[in-house]
Amino acid sequence: MYRTVSKNLLEFLDASPTCFHAVKNMADTLLANGFTQLSEKEPWKITTGGSYFVTRNDSAIIAFTIPEDGIKGFRIMASHSDSPTFKIKEHPEITVEEHYTQLNVEGYGGMPFGPWLDRPLSVAGRIVIKEGDALVTKLVQVDRDLVLIPNLAIHMNREINKGYQYNLQKDLLPLYGDGAAKGTFMQTIAAAAGVEVPQILGHDLFLYNRQKGTIWGVNEAFISSGRLDDLQCAFASLQGFLQGEKKAYAAVHCVFDNEEVGSETKQGAASTFLKDTLMRICACLSMRREAYLVAIANSFMVSADNAHAVHPNHTGKTDPTNRPYLNEGIVIKYNGDQKYCTDAVSSAMFKALCSACGVSLQTFVNRSDMTGGSTLGNISTTQVALNAVDIGLPQLAMHSPYETAGIKDTYDLIKVAAALFA
Numbered sequence: 092m093y094r095t096v097s098k099n100l101l102e103f104l105d106a107s108p109t110c111f112h113a114v115k116n117m118a119d120t121l122l123a124n125g126f127t128q129l130s131e132k133e134p135w136k137i138t139t140g141g142s143y144f145v146t147r148n149d150s151a152i153i154a155f156t157i158p159e160d161g162i163k164g165f166r167i168m169a170s171h172s173d174s175p176t177f178k179i180k181e182h183p184e185i186t187v188e189e190h191y192t193q194l195n196v197e198g199y200g201g202m203p204f205g206p207w208l209d210r211p212l213s214v215a216g217r218i219v220i221k222e223g224d225a226l227v228t229k230l231v232q233v234d235r236d237l238v239l240i241p242n243l244a245i246h247m248n249r250e251i252n253k254g255y256q257y258n259l260q261k262d263l264l265p266l267y268g269d270g271a272a273k274g275t276f277m278q279t280i281a282a283a284a285g286v287e288v289p290q291i292l293g294h295d296l297f298l299y300n301r302q303k304g305t306i307w308g309v310n311e312a313f314i315s316s317g318r319l320d321d322l323q324c325a326f327a328s329l330q331g332f333l334q335g336e337k338k339a340y341a342a343v344h345c346v347f348d349n350e351e352v353g354s355e356t357k358q359g360a361a362s363t364f365l366k367d368t369l370m371r372i373c374a375c376l377s378m379r380r381e382a383y384l385v386a387i388a389n390s391f392m393v394s395a396d397n398a399h400a401v402h403p404n405h406t407g408k409t410d411p412t413n414r415p416y417l418n419e420g421i422v423i424k425y426n427g428d429q430k431y432c433t434d435a436v437s438s439a440m441f442k443a444l445c446s447a448c449g450v451s452l453q454t455f456v457n458r459s460d461m462t463g464g465s466t467l468g469n470i471s472t473t474q475v476a477l478n479a480v481d482i483g484l485p486q487l488a489m490h491s492p493y494e495t496a497g498i499k500d501t502y503d504l505i506k507v508a509a510a511l512f513a
């Protein structure tokens with residue numbers, strides 16, 4: 092059971108090298124389950140009992156269902172589609188002494204750089220092409236070992252194991268080919284997308300790790316893959332959303348983009364995407380603003396973004412009394428400075444939900460002498476003010492190109508999401 096769910100998760104991760112692919116895969120799953128796709132550019136026709144989804148920027152998605160007897164409130168699970176990586180710059184080719192062709196990249200999000208070196212990588216994302224008079228977006232994935240960032244030999248830097256400060260512009264440029272590869276990068280992208288180079292008017296292209304996800308350990312207790320943060324939660328949210336009965340409340344599966352760079356984009360948690368969608372749903376059902384505000388006050392959001400488990404080599408990095416481990420339950424995240432939106436009310440609601448479906452809980456609070464990360468819960472509640480809890484699945488090596496989590500935890504979150512959407 093755990094194994095099957097984890098295998099399905101790893102398949103989703105392998106098929107989702109970028110946020111654009113993750114959203115496309117979720118949209119395809121929703122279409123296969125009878126959901127109707129809406130466009131923000133056209134008026135919506137929504138009826139009670141219906142199932143819909145809408146995307147923004149091809150990188151954020153909100154799916155929702157309307158109960159037969161109308162909307163008394165929303166039950167929302169929010170996660171994010173993006174992960175730290177490197178973005179390919181405009182005019183990316185650099186030649187080195189006429190013998191090497193490199194790609195010029197910049198960082199996207201915060202990450203440890205070391206694990207990106209000496210492993211096969213490739214390029215994926217989206218391009219915008221001209222087709223007749225229209226601009227059309229196409230997903231692209233170069234499905235082969237295309238680039239690699241080679242380390243410097245120990246003989247040329249004997250000090251490297253004493254700590255090394257990587258320079259993004261100097262140390263982390265991926266090698267793409269020999270001297271003869273000069274001038275071919277956009278041809279490679281065009282060929283992978285099945286278009287001609289002059290058709291390409293824009294691109295959002297990123298590096299991705301070629302190593303596929305795996306289940307491992309003597310008891311197969313662990314899973315590792317790129318992008319567990321936060322596609323593990325996005326996957327569990329969607330599966331629970333599809334499984335839940337969705338009878339009493341309007342159910343909302345929401346995946347934002349750009350969490351790793353602060354969420355302040357039109358498709359991020361700080362944007363109006365969720366608020367616009369909820370307001371349009373109410374407007375389409377002829378609810379007045381008063382009724383919308385009542386529905387929001389009767390709503391609950393679970394912000395699901397992965398959490399740090401106790402690290403076996405660095406146990407002292409975790410708070411002395413709040414210590415999450417892999418495979419030991421979903422993690423509720425607390426922060427006195429409100430980087431997490433959890434409070435006494437929302438944590439009580441979530442605890443009641445988990446105990447009703449027999450799922451264990453753990454807690455995470457930063458050590459008082461360490462500053463942690465933030466997430467989407469508190470950011471999105473500035474747009475849509477409702478009771479919300481920040482939770483996550485425990486993991487190691489967050490933001491590495493190959494992260495590690497527990498085999499049981501995805502299954503547990505699906506169960507809780509299905510109960511949230513019951």
Ligand code: CO
Pocket residue numbers: 171320321350396397
């Ligand atoms: Co995250």
